[in-house]
Amino acid sequence: MTAVPVTATYIGTATVLLRIGELTVLTDxxxxxxxxxxxxxxxxxxxxxxxxxxxxxxxxxxxxxSHDQHADNLDRAGREVLGRAGLVLTTPEAAARLGGAGLxxxxxxLASWESRTVTAGAxxxxxxxxxxxxxxxxxxxxxxxxxxxxxxxxxxxxxxSGDTVRHDxxxxxxxxxxxxxxFLHFGDAHFPSTGDLAFSLSAAEGAAVARTLGARxxxxxxxxxxxxxxxxxxxxxxxxxxDPDLADRLRWLAPGREETLD
Numbered sequence: 327m328t329a330v331p332v333t334a335t336y337i338g339t340a341t342v343l344l345r346i347g348e349l350t351v352l353t354d355x356x357x358x359x360x361x362x363x364x365x366x367x368x369x370x371x372x373x374x375x376x377x378x379x380x381x382x383x384x385x386x387x388x389x390x391x392s393h394d395q396h397a398d399n400l401d402r403a404g405r406e407v408l409g410r411a412g413l414v415l416t417t418p419e420a421a422a423r424l425g426g427a428g429l430x431x432x433x434x435x436l437a438s439w440e441s442r443t444v445t446a447g448a449x450x451x452x453x454x455x456x457x458x459x460x461x462x463x464x465x466x467x468x469x470x471x472x473x474x475x476x477x478x479x480x481x482x483x484x485x486x487s488g489d490t491v492r493h494d495x496x497x498x499x500x501x502x503x504x505x506x507x508x509f510l511h512f513g514d515a516h517f518p519s520t521g522d523l524a525f526s527l528s529a530a531e532g533a534a535v536a537r538t539l540g541a542r543x544x545x546x547x548x549x550x551x552x553x554x555x556x557x558x559x560x561x562x563x564x565x566x567x568x569d570p571d572l573a574d575r576l577r578w579l580a581p582g583r584e585e586t587l588d
Contacts, residue, residue, distance in 0.1 A: 336579035347449030355404030377582030392488030508541035511548035513555035
C-alpha cells in the first residue's frame with residue numbers, strides 16, 4: 327500500500343497545520359497575537375504569539391477542535407478561522423454552541439468512538455473521536471467536555487490527544503488503533519486557584535501515556551506560550567530518554583516550519 331504523504335507545521339500551543347495527501351487539517355486554532363489576557367474563573371495569559379498568522383493559512387478543509395471553552399485552544403482569531411473552514415469536528419456541546427454562533431451545519435459534534443469520513447480530492451480520511459478528560463476525576467463540570475481524535479487513511483494513523491490528563495480510557499485508543507504518530511498535549515497546566523491539581527499531561531504522565539498507546543512517534547504540543555503551562559520542554563525530553571523503549575520516539579517540531587512525517 328502506498329503511504330499517504332503527511333506534513334506538519336507547528337504554529338504554537340495546540341495549533342498544528344497538517345497536510346494529509348490532498349486534505350488540509352488544522353487543530354485547535356489559537357491565533358491571537360501576544361501578549362493577550364483572557365479573563366475567566368481561571369484567567370489565561372498568552373506570552374508568545376503564533377508562528378504563523380491566521381491570514382497566512384491555506385484554505386482549511388477540516389478543523390479538529392478538542393474543545394471551545396478555553397482560549398489556548400480556541401481564541402478570538404481562531405473563531406474567525408473556523409468561519410472559513412470547510413468542516414469543524416468537535417464535542418457535541420461545542421458543536422451546539424458554535425452552530426448557534428453562525429457555523430451552522432459546517433460544525434459537527436462527535437461522541438467518543440463516533441466516526442466521520444472526510445474527503446478532499448483523492449484523499450479520504452476517517453476521523454474518530456476519542457476519550458479525553460481535562461483534569462482530575464471530579465473536575466469535569468468545571469473544565470467541560472473535551473475530545474481527542476484519531477485520523478486514519480491508508481496505512482497512516484494519527485492521534486491528537488486534546489487537553490487531557492492520564493486516565494484509564496486512553497488505553498483503549500492503543501488497543502483499537504495501530505498509531506504511527508501521536509500528538510500529545512503536555513504543559514502540566516496549573517492555576518493558582520486550584521493548587522496542585524494538574525489539567526494537562528506532565529512529562530512523566532505523557533511518557534506513561536506514550537507507552538500505553540504504543541505510537542512509534544510522539545510529537546509534543548501544548549507546552550508553551552502561556553503562563554499556566556508549567557512544563558519545561560527539557561523535562562519532556564528527559565522523561566522519554568529515561569525509558570529505552572521511548573528514547574527514539576520523541577520528535578520536536580520547529581515552530582513555523584513545514585516538516586514531513588515519515
